[in-house]
Amino acid sequence: MSKRSNDSITWGTFSEGLWRDNPVFVMLLGMCPVLAVTNSAINALAMGLATTFVLLASGVLISLLRHSIPKQVRIATYIVIIATFVTIVDYAIQAISLDLYNALGAFIQLIVANCMILGRAEAYASRNRPLKSLTNALGMGAGFTIALLCLGVxxxxxGAGSLFGIDLFGPRFEPWVVMILPAGGFIVLGAWLLLFEWIKQRKERLDLEAAAETR
Amino acid sequence: MTESLSFIFLNAVLANNFVLALFLGLCPFLGVSGKLDTAIPMGLATMFVMLVSSVCAYLINIVLVTFEIEFLRLIAYIAVIASAVQLVEMALKKLSPALFRSLGIFLPLITTNCAILGLALFQTFKEYNFTQSLVYAIGAGIGFILAIVLMAGLREKLELSTMPSITQGAAVSLMLGGLLSLSFMGFAGLGG
Known part of the structure; x- marks a missing residue:
């Protein structure tokens, strides 16, 4: 966090979003699409990429305009900018693949209401140079996409015994249907969070033991 | 267009509960459900914004369709929702400053509550008429209150129990959400 005031672009600018401030696993932002569209890996990937695009484009534009946006109406301005890019993505996906568009449903348009994007606009893009915002948005987008893939896979x-539509276990596999239903989304994300918390606490404990030994 | 009002209502409250089945409005669901005292007002505020924005969205859609500028739908809706939230915020600040403070950041965040934008979009997709939209909004609001209050009640109970240290935090809330969602699946097909 201390590097925030520094203007140089470092590896940290990018990697922040991947792990330490991962929007899904650490900050729990943008949960709605995370749980709603991750019932298959391909949906998760498409959603991740669409969100990343909006994040990048709105980040750069807001960063460019950061001196000309009046403080009082900044949130409304950000929302309008984000909504513009989401509309673009919405029509683009509709043109590229109608199947995908139907699978994702209203959730493409609901990217507007993804608090992660607004949060990034407010906390980062409005305070940093365009290139730095771009790097950070890229990291955040990558972190978001990876998290979505973790769940989707x-x-x-x-839930379906397949990966990216390719059948894995053959016809004798009895799918665990609840996993692709809404309840599964909550439970899988909860399990991932438990895993990360366990790793974190284990690392802390090992560090403590190591410190005690060297003493 | 032929869906009866009772079906729309039951559907929005139980079978297709906005939070537990459609995954809309999860941020406040996970963020404000720590205590019943804040969960109930949050639910009520959300429901009010839902009603206002549902009516506005219906009117705006008529305008958009008349002028054939549907591509502006998203921007128009979100602007209306943002103003409705602003209204609620000002009213609450005046009427109950204590409540205003306890809701904190989550009040302005209703703007980015996808349940509200989702409601406006769904009623447009489903081509509901005015009464149907209104009933849908009330149903969705009650569904949201139901989900957040149930969750808050469970989490208050959980505070008193001893849990392993790794489950302190969001993970256990998500697991609870999963269980709630499972139980709401029992309502599938209701009112059909």
């Missing part, structure tokens, strides 16, 4: 493998 687990849910598709368990």
């Amino acid at each position: 687990v849910r598709e493998v368990l």
Whole structure:
């Protein structure tokens, strides 16, 4: 966090979003699309990429305009900018693949209401140079996409026995249907969070033991 | 167009509960459900914004369709929702400053509550007429209150129990949400 005032672009600017401030696993932002569209890996990937695009484009534009947006109406301005890019993505996906568009449903348009994007606009893009915002948005977008994939892969493998539409276990596999239903989304994400918390606490404990030994 | 009002209502409250089945409005659901005292007002505020924005969205859609500028729908809706939230915020600040403070950041965040934008979009997709939209909004609001209050009640109970240290935090809330969602699946097909 201390590097925030520094203007140089470092590896940290990018990697922040990947792990330490991962929007899904650490900050719990933008949960609605995370749980709603991750019932298959391909949906998760498409949603991740669409969100990343909006994040990048709105980040750069807001960063460019940051000196000309009046403080009082900044949130409304950000929302309008974000909504513009989401509309673009919405029409683009509709043109590229209608199947995908139908699978994602209203959730493409609901990217507007993804608090992660607004949060980034407010906390980062409005305070940093365009190139730095771009790098950070890229990291955040990558972190978001990876998190979506983590969920999408687990849910598709368990719930449908396939991965990216390719059958994995053959016809004798009895799919665990609840995993692709809404309840599965909550439970899988909860399990991932438990795993990360366990790793974190284990690392802390090992560090403590190591410190005690060297003493 | 032929869906009866009772079906729309039951559907929005139980079978297709906005939070537990459609995954809309999860941020406040996870963020403000720590205590019943804040969960109930949050639910009521959300429901009010839902009603206002549902009516506005219906009117705006008529305008958009008349002028054939549907591509502006998203921007128009979100602007209306943002103003409705602003209204609620000002009213609450005046009427109950204590409540205003306890809701904190989550009040302005109703703007980015996808349940509200989702409601406006769904009623447009489903081509509901005015009464149907209104009933849908009330149903969705009650569904949201139901979900957040149930969750808050569960989490208050959970505070008193001893849990392993790794489950302190969001993970256990998500698991609870999963269980609630599972139980709401029992309502599937209701009112059909």
